Amino acid sequence: MSSTTEFNQELQSDDVAAIDELREIYAKLRAELAKVIVGQDAVIEQIAICLFARGHSLLMGVPGLAKTLLVRRLAETMSLSFSRIQFTPDLMPMDITGTDILQESQDGRREFEFVKGPVFANIVLADEINRAPSKTQAAMLEAMQEHRVTVVGRPYELSPPFFVLATQNPVEQEGTYPLPEAQLDRFMFLISVDYPSRDEEIEIARTTTGGELPELSSILDAESVLKFQSLVRRVPVPQHIYEFAVDLVRRTRPNVDESPDWLKPLVAWGAGPRAVQYLILGAKSHAALNGSYMARLEDILAVAEPVLSHRVLTNFNAESEGIRSNDVIRRLVDELNAENAS
Known part of the structure; x- marks a missing residue:
């Protein structure tokens, strides 16, 4: 009996039908977004993978690439509440979470009433998150991690689904507060939003003017x-996929034996265990969106770069040679893939 058949038997018939349904819905979702978003197919796919894996995304791209429009229209196609928070140096935590307001009741008594902030939405766009000070960033990251906020010592739960897409501008870094590595690790994906092709840019000019x-x-x-x-979460994963994910992540760490010799002079810090979790969840989500009833090697390969690119920190030696974290990840993936194929 083939391994595919064995894993298919682990899924209930209702789950098989639900995966077929999700694949059809995803195709409709892409077709609907194509009415207003030109190109960016990879970005849309990675956002969808994060959403259905219950992760959060950090979008990196220069201004004017329709990041805000994409997120807003995505919420529209899903009938989900949407809010946009423009991060600025004077933004305070209460501007995100909400605060207690002194109100006068009908009987004349005064009492505090909690007024919810913009984080109380299903899809939250944290625009230019690196422009706010660390205290405000921490309030946003608590909401992402715990799915709740704490105001004056009282916790308030956020209604699911809760999905944060933060943007970071790679230019104009003056006066910004870059996210520390520990906070970057809270994001499942780092999604690079690139310039459109010439044909796509012509289509953008035609449709938006x-x-x-x-x-x-x-x-x-x-x-x-x-x-x-x-x-x-119920998509089956074969044992060799777990092993591939763990081996890949362990090789990103320059201080372990599994790390290749060429990597050690180039990488200051490798990925942690959360990267393994996100590789598996990303592979499951990618498989389901594409109508597969189990996670495969190609699903892991599809999510390796967005999961690892902000978790593998290159050092000055790599920068001086023009080597980026994505280059390191691609080489690691190619080497591990070749070893498994031999």
Whole structure:
């Protein structure tokens, strides 16, 4: 009996049907977003992988690449509440979480009432998160990690699904507060938003300088998103995929025996155990979105760079040679893949 058949038997028939349904819905979602977003297919796929894996994304790209438009329209296609927080140096934690306001009741008594901040939404766009001071960033990151906020010592739960997409501008770094590595680790993916191709840029100019952009149809609601998030967790993973993910992450660490000799002079710090978790979850989500009933090696390869690129920190030696973390990751993946194939 083939391994594929064995793993298919671990899924209930309802789950098999649900994966087929998710693949169809994902195709409709991409088609709907294509009405207003030109290109960026890889970005849309990676955002969808994060969403259904219950992760959060950090989008990196220069201004004007439709990052905000993409996130807003994604929320529209999913009938989810959306809020945008523009991070600035004077933004305070209460501007994100909300605060207690002194109100006068009908009987004349005064009492504090909690007024929710913009973080109380299903999809939150944290625009230019590196422009706010660390205290404000920490409030946002607590919400991402715990799915709740704490105001004046009282916790307030955030309604699921809760999905944060933060943007970081790679230019104009003066006056910014870069996210520390420990906080970067909270993001499942670092998604690079690149310039469009020439043909795509012509299409952008044609479609955005005429009439109003079309309204998008709703494809999913909050209940369906939660159902598919649970489904992704149940996608089977063969043992060799777990081993590949662990071996890949361990090789990024310059101070362990598994690390190749060429990597040690180039990398200051490697990825931690959370990277393994996100590789597996990303592979499960990628498999389900593409209609596969089990996670495969190609699913791991599809998510390796966005999971690891902000977790593998290159040093000055690498920078002087023009080597980026993505270059290190690609070489590691190619070497490990070749070893497994031999």
